[in-house]
Amino acid sequence: MSESPDGIRVEGLTVRYGQTAALENATVTIRPSRVTGLIGTNGSGKSTLLNSIVGRIRPSSGTVRIDGRSPSSARQRNLIGYVPQTEAVDREFPVSVRDVVMMGRYGHQWFTRRVRPADREAVDRALERVDLTALAERQIGALSGGQLKRTFVARCLAQEAVHLLLDEPFAGVDKASERTITRVLRDLADDGHTIVVSSHDLGALPELADDGILLQRRVLFQGQIAEVLQSDRLALAFGIDIAGGAS
Numbered sequence: 001m002s003e004s005p006d007g008i009r010v011e012g013l014t015v016r017y018g019q020t021a022a023l024e025n026a027t028v029t030i031r032p033s034r035v036t037g038l039i040g041t042n043g044s045g046k047s048t049l050l051n052s053i054v055g056r057i058r059p060s061s062g063t064v065r066i067d068g069r070s071p072s073s074a075r076q077r078n079l080i081g082y083v084p085q086t087e088a089v090d091r092e093f094p095v096s097v098r099d100v101v102m103m104g105r106y107g108h109q110w111f112t113r114r115v116r117p118a119d120r121e122a123v124d125r126a127l128e129r130v131d132l133t134a135l136a137e138r139q140i141g142a143l144s145g146g147q148l149k150r151t152f153v154a155r156c157l158a159q160e161a162v163h164l165l166l167d168e169p170f171a172g173v174d175k176a177s178e179r180t181i182t183r184v185l186r187d188l189a190d191d192g193h194t195i196v197v198s199s200h201d202l203g204a205l206p207e208l209a210d211d212g213i214l215l216q217r218r219v220l221f222q223g224q225i226a227e228v229l230q231s232d233r234l235a236l237a238f239g240i241d242i243a244g245g246a247s
Ligand SMILES: Nc1ncnc2c1ncn2[C@@H]1O[C@H](COP(=O)(O)OP(=O)(O)OP(=O)(O)O)[C@@H](O)[C@H]1O
Pocket: 017, 018, 020, 021, 022, 040, 041, 042, 043, 044, 045, 046, 047, 048, 049, 200
């Protein structure tokens, strides 16, 4: 990668939905060339933090900076890519895998949406990277959960953004897809990208992540993944005694 990104800095972030505080005074630093796991139970605020970073949610207070820019400025410059939870996607929509991946190129096209050779090449590369070349013309309604997730990862790759945020990329996916996604994300981090992956499932993290952030409405801990995955810290985040079973 030619640029030298600064990463993502979140400071004093509080997000409320009506009376519910989904995030309180969260401060985190997410570094480039690393995979950072965002770890916490359901409802701990992982999606809220990701949505705040990509600018889909306006915080009650606090700031988000991506390479020193606001989320909207970073989006305009195509600095951030985002893979939503699959649940947020309408599978009945009649589009092929290739159509979905091509959507990642919108930020590179004029308002006419004219597809250029560079767009086709980027889409082909992205499909190849997640092992979906053979399924490129299939409708998304006929994909397995893992294939669908890989399709959205490919859309994000085709966008060629510097900082990639993925909300629960392993939820509902098969082991082969998990391995493919892990390999691709590791390669991207090694190539200088910032990768943030939210997960309530700890299984994939030791192999995937360099750093971790433990979230429970507040940031409980941030550090290298081996420190984050220590049982006393996990017990804080998940409310269970990992070594001794449920408390
Ligand atoms: N649009 C919304 N309106 C009201 N409350 C919301 C909204 N979105 C999230 N919340 C609440 O905010 C809190 C944090 O939700 P969030 O989705 O960020 O957590 P999460 O860690 O991503 O959980 P999950 O893994 O289940 O997606 C939860 O209590 C949730 O019910």
